[in-house]
Amino acid sequence: MMSPSIHPNAGFEIMVKFCLQCKNAFWGGQFCPKCEGEVELLDAAVPENQKYLSELNIDVRPKYYARSSMLLTCFGFIMALPLGMFIFIRGMGETGNVGLWAGIGIGTIVLISWGSWVLSAKLFNKQMEVVKDTKEPQLD
Ligand SMILES: [Zn+2]
Structure with a gap:
């Protein structure tokens, strides 16, 4: 009677596999x-494959940086909204000029959102420069 050959790890853990040619990591597959x-x-x-993992990390970093710059942008939006509202409500309490304070409030939201977006883009580019500098040349 033939028993099917099953990989000892099958079903017990997620297999992280990687390709040496394109340096991408995948979940399983041959x-x-x-x-x-x-x-x-x-x-x-x-x-014996773990010596290649340091090479892989070089190409994983941009993904990580992209995520952290995205988080910073989100954070900027989240911070900008209540601050704009706060300025609007406070300004209204003092003069009651709706148009003026609505404009200043919205202006604040736009400015902070835009600022955090520009900042995160700059930060991302700066981090990517480091990646470029340390990336080993592809010799194949
Ligand atoms: Zn590949």
């Missing part, structure tokens, strides 16, 4: 879905 032909994926959990 061949790289991005590369042409049948480029075999390496299992990140195997000790």
Whole structure:
């Protein structure tokens, strides 16, 4: 009687695999879905493959930076709204000029949102420069 061969890890843990050619990481699979032909994926959990992981990190960083700059932008929007409202309500209490304080309030929201967006974009570009500088040349 033949028993089907099952990978010892099958069903117990998520397999992180990576491709040495395009340096992308994938969840399982045998061949790289991005590369042409049948480029075999390496299992990140195997000790002899872990020497390649530092190379992979170089290409993971931009994703991380993109996420943190996105968070900063979101934070700017979240902070801008109550501040704009606060300025509007406070200004209204003093003079009651709706148009003027609505304009200043909205102006504040727009300015902070725009400022945080510009700042996060600058920060992202700066971090990406570091990535470019330390990235090892592709020799293949
Ligand atoms: Zn690949």
